[in-house]
Amino acid sequence: MDSNIKKSAIAGFTLIEILISLAISGILMSGVYVSYLSQNKSYETQQRVIEMQQNLRNAMYHITRDIRMAGFNPTGSAAVAGITYVDFEDLDGNLDDTDGYAYDDLTAFSTLTFIRDDSEDGIVDSGETIIYGLYDYPVSSPNTIVDLYKDEGAGRQLLAQGIEAIGFAYAFDSDPVDTDGDGATDTYGNGSIDMDASNNIIWAIDSDNDQFLDKALDTDADGDIDMSDTPGGIAINSVTTYDLTEIGNKVDIKRIMAVKIWILAKAIKKTEGYSCSGQTYVVGNKRVAPVPPDDDEYMRRLMVNTVMCRNAAL
DSSP, X not given: OOOOOOOXXXXXXXXXXXXXXXXXXXXXXXXXXXXXXXXXHHHHHHHHHHHHHHHHHHHHHHHHHHHHTTTOOTTOOTTOOSEEEEEEEOTTSOBOOTXXXXXXXXXXXXXXXXXXXXXXXXXXXXXXXXXXXXXXXXXXXXXXXXXXXXXXXXXXXXXXXXXXXXXXXXXXOOOEEOSSSSSSOOEEOOSXXXXXXXXXXXXXXXXXXXXXXXXXXXXXXXXXXXXXXXXXXXXXXXXXXXXXXXXXXXXXXXXXXXEEEEEEXXXXXXXXXXXXXXXXXXXXXXXXXXXXXXXXXXOEEEEEEEEEOTTTTO
16 A cells, blocks of 8 residues: 655645635624625615605695696685685594694694685585695504695595695785775775885784784794794784784784795605704794604704785785
């Protein structure tokens, strides 16, 4: 038996060398994995932001477009009244004013109803009365995510998801006008939006769901509705430069000339490590402050727009 063992000319790896190689490979793979997790987290965050902003823009686009056409009435029919109802409702569509004032309830959200004569026949047909508000979709099994609905007569239909809050405020034209020069008021409304003493537009709400504007939101008369203003506003007759003699210290909603819209969108999912703690959002007459520790991990975006009701003075 041949006991001679032939040795290879190629040197092998020692156990220590193999272990060192495995350790280095593990470190490199860990770095790759950490980088992957970071990139994936960044991607998911960007997707949430994109989705939220798309919902926000979609909501604002539809509301702005429709309000601009409120009161479209080519025949001059009295039936087409423009903005017909402004109120505060809960997510089930109930009037929310248990204490006599709706605006200060956390569960009360602005709702707006108006008419436009799309068929141009002077008759309010099906689909020509539009309502915007918030609800929890699907109604049969709510998921605690507040959404925007649009109702054109077929019930509340989902328009945009993840809309945490919405606010409407209204500019108006209610100046008393003496048309014959006898010193007595003959009509109301001179074709111009009413201003306060500082020449700022008066943005008002109907605080008690009686269809008369009674609270002005710019309480410090600086032209902005922000954290420096008193939530819920102050009596409208305290900021006007004239006497509200038509109905007594209030303004009929038929005098509305423009609408200011606030929409606060909220991401559907949490973002780990994100915090908006300490942030408060001004949404019309409301102040929305995320409550830690859980709620402040949701990203939010606020959009504000002003729409002139171009058919209001016609």
